[in-house]
Amino acid sequence: MGRARAAGPPPGPTRPGFWRSPLRGPWLTAVFGLVLLAGVTVLFVTGLLSYAAYNPDLAPRNDQTPDKGWLGFYLFTWPTSPYWLYRLTQGVHTVLGVVLVPVLLAKLWSVIPKLFEWPPVRSISHGLERLSLLLLVGGAGFTFVTGILNIQLDYIFPGSFYVLHFYGAWVFIGAFVLHVTFRFPRAVRAVRAGRGHQPDSGSAEAAGLVSPRPAPATISRRGALAMVGAGSFALLVVTAGQSIGGWWRQTALLAPHGRDPGKGPNGFQINKTAASSGIRPSDIGPAWRLTVRGAGRQEVLTRQMLLAMPQRQAALPIACVEGWSTPDQQWSGVRLTDLAALVGLGTDTPQVLVESVQRGGSFSSVVLAPNQARDERSLLALHVNGADLSPDHGYPARVIVPAAPGVHNTKWVTRLTFGEPV
Ligand SMILES: Nc1nc2c(c(=O)[nH]1)N[C@H]1C(S)=C(S)[C@@H](COP(=O)(O)O)O[C@H]1N2
Numbered sequence: 001m002g003r004a005r006a007a008g009p010p011p012g013p014t015r016p017g018f019w020r021s022p023l024r025g026p027w028l029t030a031v032f033g034l035v036l037l038a039g040v041t042v043l044f045v046t047g048l049l050s051y052a053a054y055n056p057d058l059a060p061r062n063d064q065t066p067d068k069g070w071l072g073f074y075l076f077t078w079p080t081s082p083y084w085l086y087r088l089t090q091g092v093h094t095v096l097g098v099v100l101v102p103v104l105l106a107k108l109w110s111v112i113p114k115l116f117e118w119p120p121v122r123s124i125s126h127g128l129e130r131l132s133l134l135l136l137v138g139g140a141g142f143t144f145v146t147g148i149l150n151i152q153l154d155y156i157f158p159g160s161f162y163v164l165h166f167y168g169a170w171v172f173i174g175a176f177v178l179h180v181t182f183r184f185p186r187a188v189r190a191v192r193a194g195r196g197h198q199p200d201s202g203s204a205e206a207a208g209l210v211s212p213r214p215a216p217a218t219i220s221r222r223g224a225l226a227m228v229g230a231g232s233f234a235l236l237v238v239t240a241g242q243s244i245g246g247w248w249r250q251t252a253l254l255a256p257h258g259r260d261p262g263k264g265p266n267g268f269q270i271n272k273t274a275a276s277s278g279i280r281p282s283d284i285g286p287a288w289r290l291t292v293r294g295a296g297r298q299e300v301l302t303r304q305m306l307l308a309m310p311q312r313q314a315a316l317p318i319a320c321v322e323g324w325s326t327p328d329q330q331w332s333g334v335r336l337t338d339l340a341a342l343v344g345l346g347t348d349t350p351q352v353l354v355e356s357v358q359r360g361g362s363f364s365s366v367v368l369a370p371n372q373a374r375d376e377r378s379l380l381a382l383h384v385n386g387a388d389l390s391p392d393h394g395y396p397a398r399v400i401v402p403a404a405p406g407v408h409n410t411k412w413v414t415r416l417t418f419g420e421p422v
């Protein structure tokens with residue numbers, strides 16, 4: 001140990017003189033850090049909401065991370081109003097996650113000499129601090145990468161994405177809170193000292209960020225900030241359109257799949273087509289039936305019988321966990337409360353298990369909470385924008401619920417079971 005120190009760090013990035021950018025210093029690191037503090041806080045809150053929106057405590061099949069344990073302490077019944085709630089929270093979560101990537105990379109760049117600090121561990125407390133930084137950097141990288149892969153590649157980790165992203169986020173946020181607790185006062189001081197203030201490389205204030213032999217500047221600190229800002233803005237422009245929808249969708253170059261949903265009443269986003277979900281024409285042909293069960297009774301209906309019931313309208317969006325969403329669509333069909341009444345249930349409609357003709361897959365069934373089943377905008381939709389649902393949009397019948405995540409809007413529904421434990 002003593003000899004290693006006497007010999008100094010090995011040649012390369014562990015030598016302080018190796019990192020020569022004159023831009024590095026407490027001010028730049030503090031500015032990136034404070035932007036991330038605000039941004040990551042919003043990401044964390046909207047991420048918690050995203051999980052709550054699944055109503056995971058309602059039924060095991062709603063829960064994508066069944067071993068969450070006490071990490072589910074904050075869960076609450078997801079509301080149905082405002083009807084655009086999940087569209088907003090999940091749009092913000094995914095767009096902000098993408099937009100913060102340049103800031104995250106810039107922040108890492110600004111502290112890179114610290115990551116190569118020599119000797120790597122000086123004392124127990126120094127070792128613990130470095131371990132927490134490892135969790136911070138690793139947790140951030142992991143959480144951002146899993147999130148972005150899910151947005152871009154359309155559920156590439158079937159089921160397991162949620163688990164990875166969920167635990168990754170908790171590790172990240174734990175290390176993040178520690179980091180902010182220790183560094184916040186220093187960051188505020190550095191920002192107050194101003195952009196032009198560059199402390200001596202050896203001083204405590206320099207915090208190991210300032211190069212002892214800086215190269216000549218090729219860009220100003222303000223220019224560096226502008227570059228990162230421009231990168232974030234460019235990402236905003238190419239992602240936000242998938243959440244705003246309408247004309248803006250054309251600007252959403254990074255929108256998943258960019259598949260053209262076609263024109264007309266059914267011309268809005270489709271991730272999983274009937275064919276890719278293994279739906280056979282015979283499953284949704286004339287032989288299709290809807291079974292409604294509950295209160296010890298059972299009714300079997302054809303689509304004709306459903307069409308003979310009172311038809312209700314609701315203008316609601318579909319908002320996917322991936323961040324894309326549709327503008328409000330005009331759905332029409334039968335209220336879930338009217339279907340519950342068919343088996344003799346009153347207005348205090350209980351929870352309902354919704355099952356699709358689709359065989360297998362974690363999106364083929366869901367349990368809706370009583371507040372969702374009771375909402376008068378919650379429909380078993382038969383039409384959209386004045387036309388029959390297309391097979392890809394769930395013909396003969398799909399569920400649509402205000403404020404629910406897209407995955408709770410089950411397509412090709414064949415059975416509704418009210419009030420029985422699942
Ligand atoms: N039966 C069934 N219903 C489903 C799905 C599915 O894969 N199978 N996908 C869900 C998801 S994740 C979303 S976001 C919405 C809209 O998906 P779509 O774009 O594939 O229509 O439908 C939901 N309903």
Ligand SMILES: [Mo]
Pocket residue numbers: 319320321322406407
């Ligand atoms: Mo989805």
